[in-house]
Amino acid sequence: MRTVTRLAGFAVGLVAVFGTTYGIGRVVDRAPAAESRHDDGAAPVTGTGGVTDRPPGGLLVSDNGYTLETVDAPADEFAFRIVGPDGRPVTRYDVAHDKRMHLIVARRDLSGFRHVHPELAPDGTWRVDTPLAGAGQWRAFADFVPTGAEPLTLGVDVTVPGELTERPLPAPSTSTTVDGYTVTLTGAPQPGRTSELTLTVSRDGQPVTDLEPYLGAYGHLVALRRGDLAYLHVHPDGTPGDGRTRPGPAVTFLAEVPSVGSYRLYLDFRHGGAVHTAEFTVVTDGTSTGVVPSPSGPAPTEGADHGTPGHGHN
Numbered sequence: 588m589r590t591v592t593r594l595a596g597f598a599v600g601l602v603a604v605f606g607t608t609y610g611i612g613r614v615v616d617r618a619p620a621a622e623s624r625h626d627d628g629a630a631p632v633t634g635t636g637g638v639t640d641r642p643p644g645g646l647l648v649s650d651n652g653y654t655l656e657t658v659d660a661p662a663d664e665f666a667f668r669i670v671g672p673d674g675r676p677v678t679r680y681d682v683a684h685d686k687r688m689h690l691i692v693a694r695r696d697l698s699g700f701r702h703v704h705p706e707l708a709p710d711g712t713w714r715v716d717t718p719l720a721g722a723g724q725w726r727a728f729a730d731f732v733p734t735g736a737e738p739l740t741l742g743v744d745v746t747v748p749g750e751l752t753e754r755p756l757p758a759p760s761t762s763t764t765v766d767g768y769t770v771t772l773t774g775a776p777q778p779g780r781t782s783e784l785t786l787t788v789s790r791d792g793q794p795v796t797d798l799e800p801y802l803g804a805y806g807h808l809v810a811l812r813r814g815d816l817a818y819l820h821v822h823p824d825g826t827p828g829d830g831r832t833r834p835g836p837a838v839t840f841l842a843e844v845p846s847v848g849s850y851r852l853y854l855d856f857r858h859g860g861a862v863h864t865a866e867f868t869v870v871t872d873g874t875s876t877g878v879v880p881s882p883s884g885p886a887p888t889e890g891a892d893h894g895t896p897g898h899g900h901n
């Protein structure tokens with residue numbers, strides 16, 4: 588009896604997690620102005636502490652019948668394929684965020700982030716000029732939607748031989764600079780609940796109000812967890828041309844981190860005809876409140892958020 592009860596509980600837990608995943612997907616993809624504040628209809632992933640039943644994306648090389656395989660390639664090229672449930676390379680993909688395949692790479696120490704878009708050969712091999720910029724232990728993430736199946740992010744380790752210099756994770760910060768732009772971060776991600784993160788872009792002290800659409804949005808945010816490189820792909824609250832989303836200086840995202848820990852955030856944005864990547868280290872300790880409280884989450888505890896980077900700054 589005990590086993591049966593446990594299994595039943597496990598099944599319910601899975602339903603709750605999937606339900607939440609779909610809920611977030613709807614919020615992110617539709618992103619209506621008011622409704623996006625609430626992840627209504629979805630059960631909370633966690634009651635306390637932000638420990639989820641299902642692992643985040645990017646930790647598995649094979650999931651739901653699909654397997655990421657690297658393919659031998661010249662040194663200046665990175666090649667791989669996705670083998671489907673039928674044992675053959677997948678050749679049909681849905682377009683998501685303007686592309687059929689998003690390849691993200693970062694070293695295990697969270698340095699060297701690149702986000703590129705490979706080309707698909709008829710035999711199912713994806714190829715791209717290698718984004719692996721130098722020696723190290725790299726993690727490559729393939730973020731895609733096989734036609735007729737659920738979105739997936741698979742990850743694989745790749746070693747680039749050479750002299751390896753471990754880079755320490757930069758200290759938490761709510762402001763960073765890249766290519767002459769200053770980007771500030773407001774909002775604090777909270778384990779197990781949807782939080783609003785706003786990134787604001789300026790240059791020479793002036794707000795940038797003419798960001799250019801990139802991948803169907805004014806920004807593209809990826810977060811990786813320190814320690815295992817769990818992969819979170821979050822998208823803006825609003826899209827260009829929806830009548831309410833301005834091209835900067837602020838880009839707002841809805842994000843959910845799976846646990847307490849240190850995360851590296853990578854914001855891709857396009858301005859002046861070039862894509863720039865702003866990086867932040869964020870530490871979540873699970874004690875402060877998110878900007879968007881979960882409807883059924885714990886009551887907000889304003890005033891108990893000392894020491895959490897990113898909270899309360901404007």
Ligand SMILES: [Cu+2]
Pocket residue numbers: 686688689690702703704802
């Ligand atoms: Cu992409």
